[in-house]
Amino acid sequence: MTEVKNKYTRSNDLYERALKTIPLASQTFSKSALNLVKGASPLFLESGSGCYVVDVDGNKYIDYVLGLLPVVLGYCDPDVDLSIQNQLKKGISFSLSTELELELSEKLVRLIPCAEQVRFGKNGSDATSAAIRLARAYTGKDKVALCGYHGWHDWYIGTTTRAVGVPKAVCDLSISFPYNDADALESILKANTDEIAAVILEPVSIEEPQSNFLHDVRSLTEKYGVVLIFDEIITGFRIDLGGAQKYYGVTPDLATFGKSLGNGMPISAIVGKQKIMHCMEDIFFSGTFGGEALSLAAAIATLKKIENTNAVERITSVGKRLKEISKDIISKYSLEKFCIVKGTDWWPRLQVNGNDEISNIVASSLLRQELLEQGLLMTGGYNLCLEHDNDEIITDTAQSFDKAMAAFAHNISLKSPENQLRGDPIQAIFQVRPDKK
Numbered sequence: 001m002t003e004v005k006n007k008y009t010r011s012n013d014l015y016e017r018a019l020k021t022i023p024l025a026s027q028t029f030s031k032s033a034l035n036l037v038k039g040a041s042p043l044f045l046e047s048g049s050g051c052y053v054v055d056v057d058g059n060k061y062i063d064y065v066l067g068l069l070p071v072v073l074g075y076c077d078p079d080v081d082l083s084i085q086n087q088l089k090k091g092i093s094f095s096l097s098t099e100l101e102l103e104l105s106e107k108l109v110r111l112i113p114c115a116e117q118v119r120f121g122k123n124g125s126d127a128t129s130a131a132i133r134l135a136r137a138y139t140g141k142d143k144v145a146l147c148g149y150h151g152w153h154d155w156y157i158g159t160t161t162r163a164v165g166v167p168k169a170v171c172d173l174s175i176s177f178p179y180n181d182a183d184a185l186e187s188i189l190k191a192n193t194d195e196i197a198a199v200i201l202e203p204v205s206i207e208e209p210q211s212n213f214l215h216d217v218r219s220l221t222e223k224y225g226v227v228l229i230f231d232e233i234i235t236g237f238r239i240d241l242g243g244a245q246k247y248y249g250v251t252p253d254l255a256t257f258g259k260s261l262g263n264g265m266p267i268s269a270i271v272g273k274q275k276i277m278h279c280m281e282d283i284f285f286s287g288t289f290g291g292e293a294l295s296l297a298a299a300i301a302t303l304k305k306i307e308n309t310n311a312v313e314r315i316t317s318v319g320k321r322l323k324e325i326s327k328d329i330i331s332k333y334s335l336e337k338f339c340i341v342k343g344t345d346w347w348p349r350l351q352v353n354g355n356d357e358i359s360n361i362v363a364s365s366l367l368r369q370e371l372l373e374q375g376l377l378m379t380g381g382y383n384l385c386l387e388h389d390n391d392e393i394i395t396d397t398a399q400s401f402d403k404a405m406a407a408f409a410h411n412i413s414l415k416s417p418e419n420q421l422r423g424d425p426i427q428a429i430f431q432v433r434p435d436k437k
């Protein structure tokens with residue numbers, strides 16, 4: 001390790017203090033020090049504006065993490081914030097329902113093909129878990145076939161390497177299948193005839209659906225009498241205002257939304273066909289904050305603004321430009337072996353690959369360190385918001401990315417690249433979306 005800089009003094013001090021009262025010093029694995037080169041990275045942020053954030057040491061970054069994607073318009077969006085302020089004057093949590101619930105449900109029903117009825121939660125995990133319970137209640141079956149990431153609850157996390165604390169009996173009810181492999185899904189459905197309640201998947205993530213994959217999944221779930229759930233927590237209001245189901249023309253039975261819905265306010269939604277959603281009246285999906293008014297007001301304002309500003313198209317075209325820029329810079333430094341631009345235009349990803357001489361972890365750590373050094377807060381690629389749609393920001397990003405790649409190329413050309421780390425390497429938590437080369 002070379003000498004640790006002083007640029008992150010307050011972050012490091014807060015981290016040491018936080019460890020005494022907060023396990024991992026963070027509420028979210030992906031926002032914790034595990035995901036950064038601790039000692040050479042900011043660990044605490046203080047404020048955000050547009051697509052910029054400032055850390056507790058006063059360092060400013062163009063943010064390509066965006067709180068893990070809820071910030072779709074930008075930090076402190078004036079229209080969304082005004083709506084929150086107006087609602088704040090009336091109250092936050094009430095003793096009965098409010099009209100805001102109807103207004104937002106009606107909007108979602110208008111936008112999303114499968115949405116005939118809607119219920120709200122706070123986290124994406126609330127919505128995915130409610131969808132699973134609903135499917136089990138509707139079909140009278142227990143097992144679930146799944147693909148992608150779906151949150152922290154037992155039925156999903158029990159299928160990952162982070163299954164500690166989940167009863168084996170629960171793990172045994174969930175079966176994973178690979179994306180773009182309808183045959184694998186059919187084998188599961190055949191081998192568990194009359195036992196599978198639901199198939200849940202992210203309709204698209206890093207990989208695009210190949211040939212007829214989503215249509216095949218739809219046909220298989222119909223053939224085997226299984227509820228099809230699209231987890232649109234990431235795709236929602238980013239790929240299309242009507243979700244991936246609208247974009248690809250495949251309508252599931254239920255779908256879950258969260259993240260971008262409230263531009264950072266905690267709100268999620270489960271939507272779907274009336275005949276299944278009706279079972280909400282029988283199951284128990286009920287919480288103190290389901291109708292919390294600030295988030296509902298924020299969501300109504302967010303959707304209105306996404307619609308009125310053509311945010312989906314504009315974010316997609318920024319992503320396309322950044323993908324091309326990044327590819328050119330990677331090839332300028334002959335780094336294709338180490339760094340691949342992947343993903344869709346609306347969600348460009350950067351895949352880092354190690355080799356025999358440099359591990360994935362060291363390569364990823366070095367890259368993250370150099371991106372931060374150049375003022376880019378970026379982990380897995382470009383999470384985008386409307387405020388990135390600005391030529392100056394794209395030019396700044398290109399220049400910073402170029403300098404970061406130059407430093408990365410230099411570091412990995414040295415005999416012991418790990419010695420170029422100015423802090424602790426990142427630590428793998430678990431791989432949600434395994435890389436396919």
Ligand SMILES: Cc1ncc(COP(=O)(O)O)c(C=O)c1O
Nearest residue numbers: 123124125149150151231233234
């Ligand atoms: C596709 C998908 N589903 C579900 C979730 C869980 O959402 P939350 O973290 O808000 O509970 C996430 C979170 O990253 C997600 O990406």
